[in-house]
Amino acid sequence: MSRRIRRTPYTDSVEKLGVRGFSVVNHMLLPKAFQPTVEEDYWHLRRHVQIWDVSCQRQVEISGIDASKLVQLMTPRDISKCDIGQCMYVPIIDSDAGLINDPVLLKLAENHFWLSIADSDVLLYAKGLAIGKGFDVSVKEPEVFPLAVQGPKAEKLLVQIFGSDVSKIGFFRFGWINFCGTKQLIARSGYSRQGGFEIYLNGAHLGKKLWNTIWEAGKNSNILPGCPNLIERIEGGLFSYGNEMTIANNPLEIGLEKYCTLDGSIDFIGREKLQEIAKSGVKQKIKGIIFDGDPCPTCSVPWPVTVGEKQVGAITSAIWSPRFKSNIGLSMINHKFWGQGQPVNVHVPNKAVYNGKISDTPFKD
Amino acid sequence: MSRRIRRTPYTDSVEKLGVRGFSVVNHMLLPKAFQPTVEEDYWHLRRHVQIWDVSCQRQVEISGIDASKLVQLMTPRDISKCDIGQCMYVPIIDSDAGLINDPVLLKLAENHFWLSIADSDVLLYAKGLAIGKGFDVSVKEPEVFPLAVQGPKAEKLLVQIFGSDVSKIGFFRFGWINFCGTKQLIARSGYSRQGGFEIYLNGAHLGKKLWNTIWEAGKNSNILPGCPNLIERIEGGLFSYGNEMTIANNPLEIGLEKYCTLDGSIDFIGREKLQEIAKSGVKQKIKGIIFDGDPCPTCSVPWPVTVGEKQVGAITSAIWSPRFKSNIGLSMINHKFWGQGQPVNVHVPNKAVYNGKISDTPFKD
Known part of the structure; x- marks a missing residue:
């Protein structure tokens, strides 16, 4: 695989744990399966806890004076109703109302947003719009690598590692955890209906440490590596x-x-x-x-x-x-x-x- | 593989001919190797002729009153020097001069262009810019599926199939061939230094027919399926x-x-x-x-x-x-x-x- 299809800070770990193939999302590797059948992955996800490398959910960071103006232009959803610390599912459409992406918006501060995107270069759409409109904003892809912890035992596991404040995070809300002297964003969200969290790791060099910390602590909860599961999703x-x-x-x-x-x-x-x-x-x-x-x-x-x-x-x-x-x-x-x-x-x-x-x-x- | 990673009109053919894996470019399958080693593919490409499924070179079609204005805004290359029937390599950059893509521009008519792109959604950048600037243009991805014929015997083979006019096409120029009652664009270009052509097939339903026509005629020239070759490229x-x-x-x-x-x-x-x-x-x-x-x-x-x-x-x-x-x-x-x-x-x-x-x-x- 060439550099064009990017590895993630967790790729070494998922390879070591026997990933059975990759897909490509946003020019980046997404693990496709671990157990011999999708059904085995599925039952495990419904019963226990899984750790997912979802770094391919790239963030489009929009910040600056005109940030909220730009974000609002991109979506039919009213983002003035979004609190700081809230996630919002926001369809993005073009002038023909065609869907460009369906990301989750995270409001980090007034005029500071992340769009956690599905598979299309929203960064380029946002850049084009911002340039065309002459907006005063910065549009970039930060070095953020989401790691999902999904399944019914996810909350208990993350409380065990990061403390009881994790429990207080509401659905589609985010808080912050301390990890190795850094503050990391953690949201109650994820691409499953089994409950769970996504840690938006800022800093690739901490990737192995974060993966291993969760992996080791998760052994009591029967943790396994996983990925978005087609049965569960449908x-x-x-x-x-x-x-x-x-x-x-x-x-x-x-x-x-x-x-x-x-x-x-x-x-x-x-x-x-x-x-x-x-x-x-x-x-x-x-x-x-x-x-x-x-x-x-x-x-x-x-x-x-x-x-x-x-x-x-x-x-x-x-x-x-x-x-x-x-x-x-x-x-x-x-x-x-x-x-x-x-x-x-x-x-x-x-x-x-x-x-x-x-x-x-x-x-x- | 899900629908998100798109098959091409030639995917059935390359599978039947023993493709050894795929990469993903522009959300579409690109064959990665055919012979047991890259070196065998390499020597064959240098000596004979290969047929490549490069449908992943998606076209961004820009047309309408402001088309040339939009294209010029996107690139530091002077496109007023581009003739109808000419291909031009045009870097596309953002306001920080960062490279967004490095496509080949094809000028089909005044105010009618294709950008034959590398791996990023230029469509979205062009859309964003056009909307932001309020330009009167249409920006879309037409149903065009490039098929490359590369190698020293490519010209002879295509002349044999489509007639001697193919020989008259200059380097980085294009002409038109008749195929099954349709007019198809053919350019002297391609992602190798071995010489060759790219047929920008318009109409997926003709894909199998085009592939088979070239394949059958190419048997005398020792044709093999191929793909961009890493040795040859470097x-x-x-x-x-x-x-x-x-x-x-x-x-x-x-x-x-x-x-x-x-x-x-x-x-x-x-x-x-x-x-x-x-x-x-x-x-x-x-x-x-x-x-x-x-x-x-x-x-x-x-x-x-x-x-x-x-x-x-x-x-x-x-x-x-x-x-x-x-x-x-x-x-x-x-x-x-x-x-x-x-x-x-x-x-x-x-x-x-x-x-x-x-x-x-x-x-x-």
Whole structure:
């Protein structure tokens, strides 16, 4: 692997622990699996605690006099409601209301933000906008390497290491922990529904120490290395930029209405277009699908979903769910066919056609 | 692999032909090797002809009334000198003169351009700038999938398939070929020094047909599937965005002076900063290094280069060269130590220290 695809301060550790392959997000390595099957990783995540190298969640740091003005222009969500110490999920859109990214915004101070991004160079969009508008801001990628601790035993473990204040951090809020004489940001957040925290480590040289500290302390809690788990993510209805949504989609198709202020009280790029779409109603939306057949392969190109002879949508992510004893998928579905329980056919690449039905997400027992 | 990392119209073909792994560029698969060793791929490329899936060279299409204004703002190169039908290597920089990308510009018509990009989302930078400036342009990624035909027998092969007009295309110029009733852009260009062409296929559904047409016709010329070759690239002094240069580097450090118009006759973002740097002189620059020892591993983090006790630079890409019977590398080197023949020490990750000397690029016999 060349330098273009960047290693992280934790890559040595995950290699030593037997990582079974990497994906690439934001030009950086993201571990893909550890146990022999995704299902083993899944059950462990639901029962114990895992340590995840999510350094690929790069931060776009926006600071300076015009910082909040720039951030607000980029998103339909009203960021004036964001407190210092709060995380906010903020869709970022272009002038056609197309999704550029769906990061988590962290407000560090007035006019000092991090956007913790999914897989696209938001840094370049923010730079372009700032230059074009003549804003007085700094836009850069700081040396911050998020490490996630996820699973039901995560809180107990981090309290054991960093003290009881960790417990007081609310959901999608962050606080600070002391580590090796440094102050590090810790948020109650993460790309799973199992609960947990993300430590936004500032300073690559402390990476090995942080990993080892958590790893050693976690042995009593049956800690294992892990990574975003496809079964858990789909069951939990967590969408992935690049899979469930691209620049061709608007936030209303992705079910992000509650993050869009369309009453004219805030100004942002793409507002007119988004208001138009809201007025006429979206023609398609993300839905879940439960479908039969043998455990399905990975979805690397969208799979057609049909009703009768008509294609009514496409599955963008799918996997066998051990909880539901069925295949489940996330899909973009035409508005006439998106009702709960709507029967559909799913066409997987081996030419098999399976019976399925539309479901809301997260999938429920 | 998920949908987030996109397959190309040629991925099925390269898989069938035994691709030995992929890299990811612009969120898309790039084949990494075919023969058992990089050296076998290398010798074949130098002697025969190869077909490369370089669909990951995404196009950023900029069109509309303000298109040339936008493109000019993005680069220090004077694009008014670019003819329709010409390709131009254009560094793109930000307001600090940091390199955002180093694409090839294709001028399709007045106010209609493609930027054929390296690994960063230039689309988002261009969008941000255009929105910020209020320009009347369209900025999008068209469904264009470049396929490269590289090697000394490339021209003969393409003449055989598409006719003698292919021969008339000058270096870094493009023409049009007829294929299945469509007109396709073909340029004399490519990421090798062995000569060749890139077909910018418009229309994914024609991908298999194009691949097979070239493949079948190429059998007489000993055609093989290939990909950018690390030995050939380093020997030839072809730099890679993300490896030899990042946003932390300015174009003068990369030796791109001849592409920078600094006399004030054109206006572009980062001009003042670049003029300042030019005036005071750069403190470091890309140089080659020839060094001894066993064939070196892949460079996944920069390797320190020292003179005495002092670190004077770092190697960013390196490989064993079968032609020079030595290791060769590309490196960023302090101005006091960049003279041809300067002795240095190279520190590879296995703790070995090798003797080396600075060399100009391309490396010469």
